[in-house]
Amino acid sequence: xxxxxxxxxxxxxxxxxxxxxxxxxxxxxxxxxxxxxxxxxxxxxxxxxxxxxxxxxxxxxxxxxxxxxxxxxxxxxxxxxxxxxxxxxxxxxxxxxxxxxxxxxxxxxxxxxxxxxxxxxxxxxxxxxxxxxxxxxxxxxxxxxxxxxxxxxxxxxxxxxxxxxxxxxxxxxxxxxxxxxxxxxxxxxxxxxxxxxxxxxxxxxxxxxxxxxxxxxxxxxxxxxxxxxxxxxxxxxxxxxxxxxxxxxxxxxxxxxxxxxxxxxxxxxxxxxxxxxxxxxxxxxxxxxxxxxxxxxxxxxxxxxxxxxxxxxxxxxxxxxxxxxxxxxxxxxxxxxxxxxxxxxxxxxxxxxxxxxxxxxxxxxxxxxxxxxxxxxxxxxxxxxxxxxxxxxxxxxxxxxxxxxxxxxxxxxxxxxxxxxxxxxxxxxxxxxxxxxxxxx
Amino acid sequence: xxxxxxxxxxxxxxxxxxxxxxxxxxxxxxxxxxxxxxxxxxxxxxxxxxxxxxxxxxxxxxxxxxxxxxxxxxxxxxxxxxxxxxxxxxxxxxxxxxxxxxxxxxxxxxxxxxxxxxxxxxxxxxxxxxxxxxxxxxxxxxxxxxxxxxxxxxxxxx
Numbered sequence: 001x002x003x004x005x006x007x008x009x010x011x012x013x014x015x016x017x018x019x020x021x022x023x024x025x026x027x028x029x030x031x032x033x034x035x036x037x038x039x040x041x042x043x044x045x046x047x048x049x050x051x052x053x054x055x056x057x058x059x060x061x062x063x064x065x066x067x068x069x070x071x072x073x074x075x076x077x078x079x080x081x082x083x084x085x086x087x088x089x090x091x092x093x094x095x096x097x098x099x100x101x102x103x104x105x106x107x108x109x110x111x112x113x114x115x116x117x118x119x120x121x122x123x124x125x126x127x128x129x130x131x132x133x134x135x136x137x138x139x140x141x142x143x144x145x146x147x148x149x150x151x152x153x154x155x156x157x158x159x160x161x162x163x164x165x166x167x168x169x170x171x172x173x174x175x176x177x178x179x180x181x182x183x184x185x186x187x188x189x190x191x192x193x194x195x196x197x198x199x200x201x202x203x204x205x206x207x208x209x210x211x212x213x214x215x216x217x218x219x220x221x222x223x224x225x226x227x228x229x230x231x232x233x234x235x236x237x238x239x240x241x242x243x244x245x246x247x248x249x250x251x252x253x254x255x256x257x258x259x260x261x262x263x264x265x266x267x268x269x270x271x272x273x274x275x276x277x278x279x280x281x282x283x284x285x286x287x288x289x290x291x292x293x294x295x296x297x298x299x300x301x302x303x304x305x306x307x308x309x310x311x312x313x314x315x316x317x318x319x320x321x322x323x324x325x326x327x328x329x330x331x332x333x334x335x336x337x338x339x340x341x342x343x344x345x346x347x348x349x350x351x352x353x354x355x356x357x358x359x360x361x362x363x364x365x366x367x368x369x370x371x372x373x374x375x376x377x378x379x380x381x382x383x384x385x386x387x388x389x390x391x392x393x394x395x396x397x398x399x400x401x402x403x404x405x406x407x408x409x410x411x412x413x414x415x416x417x418x419x420x421x422x423x424x425x426x427x428x429x430x431x432x433x434x435x436x437x438x439x440x441x
Numbered sequence: 442x443x444x445x446x447x448x449x450x451x452x453x454x455x456x457x458x459x460x461x462x463x464x465x466x467x468x469x470x471x472x473x474x475x476x477x478x479x480x481x482x483x484x485x486x487x488x489x490x491x492x493x494x495x496x497x498x499x500x501x502x503x504x505x506x507x508x509x510x511x512x513x514x515x516x517x518x519x520x521x522x523x524x525x526x527x528x529x530x531x532x533x534x535x536x537x538x539x540x541x542x543x544x545x546x547x548x549x550x551x552x553x554x555x556x557x558x559x560x561x562x563x564x565x566x567x568x569x570x571x572x573x574x575x576x577x578x579x580x581x582x583x584x585x586x587x588x589x590x591x592x593x594x595x596x597x598x599x
Binding site: 053060296328379386418430 | 480489496499502503506511512535537540583586590
C-alpha cells in the first residue's frame with residue numbers, strides 16, 4: 001500500500017513539503033492536503049493590494065495543478081484534532097483523515113490589540129487573502145488610513161497604501177518603529193525617511209479604544225489627541241495556530257517542538273513553518289521564526305524526510321527585509337545580541353546605516369539600511385546574509401569591516417565566503433527549478 | 442555545465458564587461474544595470490570581476506514565493522520578469538550578494554549567462570572572464586586574501 005502523507009496547512013511550508021515529497025519519493029505516495037484557504041503566497045499580497053498584480057497571481061497552485069500532482073485536496077476545512085495513536089486527523093466538519101505520517105503546518109494568524117472597537121467595521125488585519133480583499137475594498141484615494149503597529153507587517157504594505165493615494169499615519173506603542181527588526185539608531189534613519197515621504201508617525205502611544213464617528217473611525221489613546229480616519233489596519237502581531245493540538249500529545253513550547261529532521265516528539269508527526277519551534281542557526285537555541293525563508297526550508301526538509309530520505313537541517317537564520325519608499329531595511333541573525341562586539345556606521349546624507357555584530361571573528365548579526373537605488377545596498381544585503389549564514393572565520397579581514405562597515409564585499413571575498421557557501425545545499429543536492437519539479441512553486 | 446571562470450590576475454579594471462553586460466541585459470550602456478561588477482583591490486592596483494556562481498542550491502530560486510526564478514537552457518538561474526512581483530526575498534536569500542533590484546521596473550534581476558553566450562566573456566580583452574566547462578568555484582578568494590593582506594600589513598594591523 002502506498003504511504004499516506006497528510007499535509008495540514010496549504011501555506012509556504014505545506015506547499016514546499018508536498019513538492020519535496022514528489023521530488024524525493026521512490027514510489028508514488030498518496031498526499032492529502034487539508035487547507036483552510038486555497039493555497040496562496042502571503043509575500044505577494046502587498047502587490048495585490050496596490051493592484052500591480054491580479055488576484056490570480058497570488059495563488060501558488062490551482063485546483064487543476066493540485067490534481068495533476070495527485071494531491072487530494074480538502075480546501076476550506078480546518079484540522080480540529082489529531083489522534084496520534086490511531087493516526088487520524090479529525091476536521092472541523094467531522095471528517096476523519098487517516099495518515100501514515102503528517103505535517104503540522106497550520107501557520108499563524110493576525111492578532112489585534114485588545115481594545116474596545118478592535119473588531120468593529122472599518123478595522124482590518126492584513127494577513128490572509130480575505131483580509132487583503134477587505135482592505136482593498138476599504139481604501140479610496142485621499143482617504144485617511146491609520147496603521148496600528150510599526151512592525152514588519154505594517155512596513156510590507158506601507159508602499160501599497162501610499163501608492164493607492166491614501167494618507168497614512170502609523171501609531172506604535174513602543175518608543176520607536178520596527179522594534180523587532182532594527183536597533184534604535186537604525187529606526188531613527190527609517191523614521192526620518194518616512195517623515196520626509198509624507199508618512200505621519202506617532203510612537204510611544206497606547207491605543208485604548210476605537211470608536212465609530214459618523215461613518216469614520218476615531219482612535220483614542222492613553223495620552224495625546226484622538227486620531228480620526230477612514231480605515232484602521234491592525235498590524236499588532238501574529239500568533240501561532242496551535243489551539244487545535246491541545247491534548248494531542250504533541251509537545252508544544254512556544255511552537256511545536258521539532259528536532260533537526262523537523263520531527264515532533266510523536267513518531268510520524270512533523271511540523272514546519274510558523275508553528276514549528278526549531279533550531280536557530282546562529283544561537284543553536286530553539287526558536288520560532290515566523291518568516292517565509294524558514295517556512296520554505298522547514299517544508300523542504302520535512303518533505304524530504306517524509307519521503308524516506310534522511311536530511312538534517314542546520315537551523316534557520318532569521319532574516320527580514322522591507323522596502324519603504326525606496327529605502328531598504330534588513331537585519332540578520334543575532335542583530336540585537338548585547339554580548340556581541342558591535343561596529344556601526346552612519347552616513348546621514350545617504351540615509352545609510354550599518355551595524356555589524358561579531359562573536360569572536362565571525363559575523364553573527366547585522367543590520368543594513370540604505371536607499372534601494374544606491375547600487376551596493378542590495379548586494380551588501382546578500383553578502384551580509386552569506387557571512388552570517390556561513391559563520392565563516394573572518395580572521396584578519398575582520399579589521400576591514402571594523403574600519404569600514406560599508407565595505408562588505410572586500411572582506412566577504414577575502415575570507416573565502418564563496419568557497420564556504422558553494423558546497424552547502426538544504427537538501428544535500430542541487431535544487432530543482434519550479435518548472436522541472438513535479439509540484440510547482 | 443559551462444560557467445564564468447574569473448581570473449582576477451588578468452583583470453585590468455577596464456569595465457568593458459560591465460558595459461557589455463548592461464547592453465546585453467537592458468539594451469543600454471549602463472554599468473549600473475550590469476550584473477557583473479568589477480571591484481578594486483589593494484588601493485586600485487588590481488581589480489577583479491564578481492558575479493553569480495549559479496550555485497547548486499539556487500537560494501534565489503528556492504526563496505522566490507511565486508516561482509519567478511527558474512533554470513534556463515544554459516543552466517543559469519533566470520528571473521521571469523512577468524512573474525516577479527519585486528518582493529526582494531531573493532535579494533536577502535542570495536548569500537553571495539549577486540541579486541540585483543531595479544527600482545524603475547520594480548523587478549529583481551541577475552546573471553542568466555546571457556542564455557549561454559555571455560557578453561562579459563566576449564568583451565573581456567584579457568581573458569579575465571572565460572566561459573568554460575568547470576565546477577562552480579571561488580575564483581577570487583585566494584587572490585583577494587593576498588591583496589587585502591598587503592593593505593592590512595601597510596596599515597599596521599595584525
